[in-house]
Amino acid sequence: MIHDFIVIGGGIVGLATARELLATHPGAAVAVLEKEDGPARHQTGHNSGVIHAGIYYKPGSLKAQLCREGAQATKDFCTEHGIPFETRGKLVVATNPLELQRMVQLRENAAANGIHVETLDATELKRREPNVAGIGALFVAESGIVDYRQVCVALAEDIRRAGGELTYGVQVEAIAETGNAVTVSGGGKSWQAKRLIVCGGLQSDRLARMAGLSIDYQVVPFRGEYYALPESRRNLVRHLIYPVPDPSLPFLGIHLTPMIDGALTLGPNAVLGFAREGYPRLSVNLSDVWSYVTFPGFWRVMRKNWRSGLSEGRNSLFRSRYLEECRKYCPDLTLDDLLPREAGIRAQAVLRDGTLVHDFLFVETARMLHVCNAPSPAATSVLPIARMIARRATGAINT
Numbered sequence: 117m118i119h120d121f122i123v124i125g126g127g128i129v130g131l132a133t134a135r136e137l138l139a140t141h142p143g144a145a146v147a148v149l150e151k152e153d154g155p156a157r158h159q160t161g162h163n164s165g166v167i168h169a170g171i172y173y174k175p176g177s178l179k180a181q182l183c184r185e186g187a188q189a190t191k192d193f194c195t196e197h198g199i200p201f202e203t204r205g206k207l208v209v210a211t212n213p214l215e216l217q218r219m220v221q222l223r224e225n226a227a228a229n230g231i232h233v234e235t236l237d238a239t240e241l242k243r244r245e246p247n248v249a250g251i252g253a254l255f256v257a258e259s260g261i262v263d264y265r266q267v268c269v270a271l272a273e274d275i276r277r278a279g280g281e282l283t284y285g286v287q288v289e290a291i292a293e294t295g296n297a298v299t300v301s302g303g304g305k306s307w308q309a310k311r312l313i314v315c316g317g318l319q320s321d322r323l324a325r326m327a328g329l330s331i332d333y334q335v336v337p338f339r340g341e342y343y344a345l346p347e348s349r350r351n352l353v354r355h356l357i358y359p360v361p362d363p364s365l366p367f368l369g370i371h372l373t374p375m376i377d378g379a380l381t382l383g384p385n386a387v388l389g390f391a392r393e394g395y396p397r398l399s400v401n402l403s404d405v406w407s408y409v410t411f412p413g414f415w416r417v418m419r420k421n422w423r424s425g426l427s428e429g430r431n432s433l434f435r436s437r438y439l440e441e442c443r444k445y446c447p448d449l450t451l452d453d454l455l456p457r458e459a460g461i462r463a464q465a466v467l468r469d470g471t472l473v474h475d476f477l478f479v480e481t482a483r484m485l486h487v488c489n490a491p492s493p494a495a496t497s498v499l500p501i502a503r504m505i506a507r508r509a510t511g512a513i514n515t
Contacts (some may be wrong), residue, residue, distance in 0.1 A: 334466050
């Protein structure tokens with residue numbers, strides 16, 4: 117059998133893309149291949165569970181547009197499928213005069229992106245969140261929380277109901293494109309499709325090379341380490357509490373996030389990982405390390421960001437330093453409040469010149485579309501992202 121579409125990857129982007137293909141091509145034969153034993157086992161299942169409003173993104177940019185569309189689409193999807201979510205609202209907290217100045221740019225971004233924000237002084241911030249310290253804050257009412265693993269389960273059910281196939285436990289070993297089809301092989305089996313879409317996440321570069329593509333980027337894993345607060349401290353805050361981002365740093369910073377299951381988490385940081393899929397602390401995969409230390413772009417990134425990298429490394433090694441970052445805006449926290457929680461791993465695409473890719477990155481052939489980078493907040497934006505990928509794939513690939 118030759119499928120109309122095969123999607124590699126059972127994370128949220130791959131599943132949403134397969135669902136979109138089935139919706140826009142009724143009767144098409146669509147199959148999803150995933151190497152794990154179920155959906156959302158990697159980036160999707162290890163994130164903060166935030167439905168972002170989109171205040172951080174350049175006005176008019178694709179990321180800003182997709183985030184705005186995606187936040188509402190995610191809430192609508194959850195309502196339709198009976199998935200719990202809450203629109204708690206986010207407080208972006210300034211703890212010094214410099215952050216207060218940076219907050220002005222965030223407010224302008226929000227206004228240009230059509231997002232209503234409320235500016236709070238220290239008194240109003242303290243009234244709303246007695247355990248949070250700051251000299252000012254932005255309140256983003258639209259920000260919410262959800263369990264994206266549940267979203268993926270619902271996406272998978274939609275795929276099955278529409279006649280699509282979901283095959284788990286398939287480790288792709290070969291991808292070969294001919295004039296008429298693409299053949300995907302793994303585990304002694306093979307599948308053929310007129311069109312292949314690869315949403316490989318942490319393995320996107322390896323799958324692209326496996327398909328014979330010439331690429332100029334490398335996935336570098338960054339661990340996002342979280343802590344959970346004790347049950348007795350779960351009411352410490354009601355809203356999502358975020359720091360004002362430093363534009364000179366590549367990542368957002370540690371935040372305090374209520375989870376939809378009632379937990380309260382702290383994190384993540386962003387420390388260089390030594391394994392793409394090694395979630396326990398001190399996980400090491402020599403092949404993963406070798407792949408980035410032999411890539412010139414990695415060392416260029418390190419030269420540009422060594423100070424922040426060193427700081428993140430120290431925060432990872434010493435809980436007391438991690439705690440210092442959190443106490444800037446939540447001074448009541450103590451070391452005893454920091455309980456272990458499983459880490460996440462971010463697939464950071466790095467170009468040969470040392471550029472950290474923060475935008476979409478696609479590589480295409482006559483019958484393949486590889487989604488090499490789907491930037492944060494991909495989970496929030498996934499439904500409009502899936503429409504974009506499906507249109508791009510079907511428009512770019514010859515029938």
